[in-house]
Amino acid sequence: MRQIAERADVSIGTVSHVVNDTAKVREKLRQRVLDAIRSLGYQPSQLARGLRRNQTNIVVMIMPDITNPFFPAVVRGVEDVAYKHSLRLVLCNTDNDPGKETSYLNELRSYRPAGWLVIPAADSEMTAQLRSAAASGTPVVCIDRQPPGWKGDVVLVANEAGSHSATQHLLRMGHRQLAVITGPLHLTNAVERLMGFKRALAEAKVPIEPEYIQEAQFNRQSGYQAATRLLRMLPRPTAIFACNDLMAMGVLHAARELGLHCPEDVSIVGFDDLDFAEFTAPALTSVHQPGYQLGTTAARLLLDRIDGSQAPAQKITLPSELKIRHSVASLSPANSPSKPKRRAEAVALR
Numbered sequence: 001m002r003q004i005a006e007r008a009d010v011s012i013g014t015v016s017h018v019v020n021d022t023a024k025v026r027e028k029l030r031q032r033v034l035d036a037i038r039s040l041g042y043q044p045s046q047l048a049r050g051l052r053r054n055q056t057n058i059v060v061m062i063m064p065d066i067t068n069p070f071f072p073a074v075v076r077g078v079e080d081v082a083y084k085h086s087l088r089l090v091l092c093n094t095d096n097d098p099g100k101e102t103s104y105l106n107e108l109r110s111y112r113p114a115g116w117l118v119i120p121a122a123d124s125e126m127t128a129q130l131r132s133a134a135a136s137g138t139p140v141v142c143i144d145r146q147p148p149g150w151k152g153d154v155v156l157v158a159n160e161a162g163s164h165s166a167t168q169h170l171l172r173m174g175h176r177q178l179a180v181i182t183g184p185l186h187l188t189n190a191v192e193r194l195m196g197f198k199r200a201l202a203e204a205k206v207p208i209e210p211e212y213i214q215e216a217q218f219n220r221q222s223g224y225q226a227a228t229r230l231l232r233m234l235p236r237p238t239a240i241f242a243c244n245d246l247m248a249m250g251v252l253h254a255a256r257e258l259g260l261h262c263p264e265d266v267s268i269v270g271f272d273d274l275d276f277a278e279f280t281a282p283a284l285t286s287v288h289q290p291g292y293q294l295g296t297t298a299a300r301l302l303l304d305r306i307d308g309s310q311a312p313a314q315k316i317t318l319p320s321e322l323k324i325r326h327s328v329a330s331l332s333p334a335n336s337p338s339k340p341k342r343r344a345e346a347v348a349l350r
């Protein structure tokens with residue numbers, strides 16, 4: 001500080017005010033200090049600064065799993081907004097485990113983050129730590145999932161509507177034996193997607209076979225296991241709606257292993273519309289979620305709160321959109337350009 005003050009020919013107090021933004025400094029003096037800082041290559045200690053202000057420029061993002069290809073776009077959206085506003089991001093993976101979420105919220109509080117962005121690993125209700133983080137005065141924005149009881153800011157995607165339109169599409173294509181592979185049902189978005197599926201069937205007066213509803217974990221392996229169970233059932237479902245694309249990949253894999261073809265033997269719809277959805281064989285019909293926009297919207301909301309906005313809590317729901325590709329066969333002869341060769345017999349299952 002002393003060197004900077006000498007170079008800029010100002011007092012150490014003035015340098016401190018410029019560096020820590022603790023008081024208004026005349027523009028001419030401010031520029032002199034900034035020039036001196038640049039020429040001396042000075043890097044302020046974020047740690048010291050954080051201690052003085054009782055707040056750092058860190059945003060903590062708590063999320064399920066960065067190796068799930070849906071989440072990088074969300075994180076990228078958050079980071080692009082945060083970076084422009086001199087906020088820096090710390091990432092934590094919970095694996096959808098409320099216990100891990102609790103540890104992160106507990107431990108990282110002492111780092112005095114400027115704000116939290118949380119994709120909750122909600123159970124039957126939000127974790128006590130999430131409740132207390134929100135009550136502590138540090139802004140919190142939930143993304144993608146709204147835990148029961150959460151009254152703060154939240155940015156979601158239209159899950160129920162997306163599943164409803166995916167299911168309607170299957171019904172329009174003549175399917176009546178529809179199965180669903182849900183995400184973990186302690187997560188609100190998994191429940192909403194199941195609700196959309198059920199609503200479409202109820203509206204079409206198509207009964208739901210309870211064993212055609214299989215719960216899985218939003219990952220490929222559990223999707224594969226659930227699909228293997230479904231595809232061994234008699235009668236076999238003609239279509240499977242997988243509530244995310246990773247599980248849809250698992251369904252494709254299971255079908256292939258059992259000697260079944262998509263869409264001739266089984267139609268498949270996913271949810272997320274990940275980049276690879278266009279490149280599976282056949283290209284996957286899927287409900288598009290605007291992942292990047294989910295991240296930017298949540299980060300902007302958080303920034304407003306960090307800047308002191310006292311506006312009432314906001315719930316923003318971004319639209320989802322069904323992308324129709326080639327993984328659904330038409331079973332109704334009337335609208336079938338190329339009749340699918342549905343096999344009536346059960347395939348020889350291992």
Ligand code: RIB
Pocket residue numbers: 068070144145189218243244245246271272
């Ligand atoms: O693929 C992961 C799923 O969990 C996504 O659909 C996303 O919405 C998340 O909650």
